[in-house]
Amino acid sequence: MRGRQATIVFSVILILFAFIYLGFLGMKEGSMYYLEVSEFFARLDDMGDGKVRVNGRIIPGSLNYNTDTLNLSFDLKDKDLEDAPKLNVVYRGSPPDMLEQEGVTLVAEGPYNREKGVFEAKKLLVKCPSKYEKKGGEV
Amino acid sequence: MDFGRYSLLFSLVLAIFVAIGLTVGIRKKDGRFIDLSYRGAKTIFAFLTFATFILIYAFITDDFRIEYVASYSERSLPIFYKITGLWAGQKGSLLFWGWLLSLFTFITVKRDEKNLNTLFLPYVLVFLNLTLIFFLVLLNFVTPPFELATIFRSDGNGLNPMLQNPGMVFHPPTLYLGYVGFTVPFAFAMAALVMGDLGDWWIKKTRAWILFSWVFLTLGIIFGGWWAYKELGWGGVWAWDPVENSSFMPWLTATAFLHSVIIQEKRGMLKIWNLVLILLTFSLCIFGTFITRSGIISSVHAFGQSPVGFVFLGFLFVTLAAGIYLIWTRYDQLKEKNPRIEAFLSRESTFLYNNIIFVGICFATFWGTIFPLISEAVKGVKISVGPPFFNTINSPLFLLLLLLMGVSPLLGWRKTSSKGILKNLVVPLSLTTVSLPILYISGIREFMPIFFYSLSVFVIVTLMREFYLGTKAGVKNHGRGWLASFRRLVSINRRRYGGFIVHIGMVFIVLGLASYGYYQYKEDFGLVKGQEVTVKNYRLKYVDLTNLDRWNYESVGSLIEVYKSGEFKGTLKPEKRFYKKQEPTTEVAIMSSISEDLYLILGGWNGDGSITLTVVINPLLSWIWTGTGVVLFGIVWAVLPTRRREDGIDVIEKEVIMRLKATGVE
16 A cells, blocks of 8 residues: 555645646746836836836826727826826727726736837726726715 | 614624523533524524615615615616615625525524534534624624715716626625535534534535535636626636636635545545635635725726725634634544545545645635735735736646546546556547547647647546446346436436536536637727628628617617628627716627627727727637536536435445446456
8 A cells, every 4th residue: 555655645746846837837927017107117127028017097188099000009107196207008909998087097018119118018907996886086 | 774774783782692692502501592592593684684675675765875875876777786786885795795694594503403413503503603793793883784875865876887787796696605605514614623523424414505605606706707708898708817816716625625525425534624625715705805805906806995805804814713723623533544545546536636636726826816915025016917827827737627527437436457447448538539630620739729628528428438338237237228227327326427417517618718718819900881801700791880879878889790601690789888977888799609709899989980890709608608507407416306216225335336337347
C-alpha cells in the first residue's frame, strides 16, 4: 500500500506544481496596472509598453465619433481633479451606452502609443456608480 | 409600514429569546426550554413573512413614503416588476434573505421536532438562529427596509431598465436560495462538531438541502449569465468580473463537497475535509456578499457602496474563527479510523482529484479576484487581473475535470485491475480517436479547443456506455425488454443515473462556454439604408430605422433582414431604448439556433439614417441553456424518491452485481 500512497501523493504534488506554473503564466498575461489618469502619467516612464487600464472621466465636449470609420476619440481625466492632465483615447467600434452621462467613469484598456501620445484602447468599460442604487445627486 | 418595522424588531427580540432558551435548555437538559425555542423559531418565520408581505404590498400600492419603494419603483412600472422590487436593492434583498432563512429554519425544525431521537436539532437551531440574528440586526439597525423617505415624492425613481428583464428577476432569488440553503448543511456540520458526533448522519440529513442549494446556486449563476448576455450588450455570458467570481467560488467548493460527501458515505473517508468544505462554502457565500456590497474591488457591476459590506466581513471572520476552532478541537476524534485510499486508480481517487481541482479553481479565482487589493496594500498600486489570467489557469483545470468525469465511471471502488480498466477504455477511447479527424476537418485545430471537444466526446461516450451496459445487464439477467430494463435501471438507482445526467448537462455547458470563448466572431459595420454585408455565412441587409413610443420608454430600432446561406431567416431589430427618467440602454437582437447565435448590437445612428452595427456570432452558445435544463432534470431525477424494490435486492448491492456481470471488473 505504501507505494500506491506515494503515487497518489506524487501525482497531487505534480498537479500542484502545474497549477503554480499556470498561475504565474496567467498572472503575466492577465494582470495589468489599474490607474487613474494622473497616476498613469506619473508612472509613464517606468512602465512597459504592455496593456494598462486607465480609469477616468470623459471631458465634456471632447467626444468625437466618426460613423464611417467607426473611430471614437475622447479625452479622459481624473474624476475629482479639476486641472488634471488629460489623456487622449482612441477606440474603434461602437461607443458603449451612457458614455457621457454625468457621474459616469470609464475604464479604458489597451496599450499607450508613445510616439503619437495616444492611448489606443482595445476595450472600454463604462462604470456607473449608481447602477443598482439611487439615481441623481444623492450619494 | 409601522407593522413592518415592529415585526422586524419583534423577530429580533424573539430570536434572542430563542438563543437564550436553547442555551438554558441544552445546559440543563430541559425539554421545556427547547420546545419553547422551537415555537419561537417558528413564530419568527410568521413575523418575517408578515414583514415581507408588507413590503411587497407597499410596492404594489405605490407607497412612496418608504424610501426603498421610492428608490426602486414608479407608478407606471408593470405589477410584475413591482413585486420583484423586493430584491431590486440591498435593503429588500436582505429582508428576502432573512425571510428565506427563517423559512428554512422553520422547515428544519418542523421536520424533526416530533422525532424523539433528535438530539441534534437544538444544536442545529443554535447555528441557524445565530445567523438569523445577524440578519435581523442588519434589518433593524443597518439597512432598515421600512425607513421613511426624507422628502415627499409623488412618484418613485423607477426601476433601472437593465433590471427589467426576466433574467434579472430570477437571478437574485435563485442565487439567494442557494446561498441561504447552504446555511442549513453548515448548521448541521457545526452541530455535529459541537456534539462530537461525527458520523455521516449530518450528511444524510442534509443531502436534500445540499442538492437543493447547489441547484439554485447553479441556476442563479446561469441566470446571471443569461441576463448579462441579453442585457449588457457585449456579446458574452461570463467575464471573470469580481461580482461574477464571488458567486462562482461558493459554487466550486459546493460542487467539491457534493462529490466528497459520497466518499464519506460509501467509504467513511474525508470527514475533516467535508467539514472544511462546507465551512468554506458558507464563508464564501458571505465573502461574496461582502465583495459585492462593499464595492471594495472595482467591478463593472457596481452596486451601491455601503458599510453593510464590512458588517458581512465581520460576520465572515466570526464564522471562520468559530468553524476553525471547532474543527481544531475535534481534530483527533476525526482523524481516527480514517481508511486510506487503496489504489492510485480507483473511483475514490478520482473523487479526490476532483476535489483538489475544484478547490484549485476556487483558489485561483479567489487569488485573481482579491489580487488588486493585495497589490494595493503591498505595493501601493492597483493591479487589475483580467480574464486571460482566469482562462490560462482554469481552462486546463476544467479539462482535467472533464477527463475525470469520463474516467471515473470506468473505475470501480477500492481497486480496479489494469486489465479491467483497459477493457473499459476500448470503446470510449476509440470513439474519441475517431472524433479527432472530424474535429480537424470542421476547423477545430488549436491545442486547447481540440482537448475540450474530444474530451467532451469521451465523457458523453463513457456515460452513454454506462446506461447501455446497465440496461443490457437487466435484459440478460432478468429477461426484461430493453425499454423496461432501461426504465428500471434509471428509476431504481436514481442517484447514480441522475448524477450521470447532470454530468451530461455539464458537458453541454462546458461545450457552449468553450465554443464561444474560443470561436466568437465580432465585427463592426457602418451601414446606410439598403446596404448589405456578408458576415461568415450570413448576409445582413439593413432595411430601415424605426422610432417607437411605448408606455414607459421610447426606442430607436434598426430593421435588419437576415439571410443564412442564401435563405431568408427573419428580421432582427436591435434597439436603443430611452426609458423615462433613466439612461439609454442597448437592446440586442439575437437569432439563436443549435449551431450558433447571431447577436446584433445597434451601436448608434445619424441624421441621414446610417447606423453602426456590431455583429457577433457565438457558436454553440445556446448549449449552455440546454445544458442547464439537462442539469436541472438530472438533479430532480436524482432526488425523486425511489420506488419500492420488488426483488428486495439492495441498491448498492445491485450496482455491484451489475458491474461484476457487465464489465468483469474486480
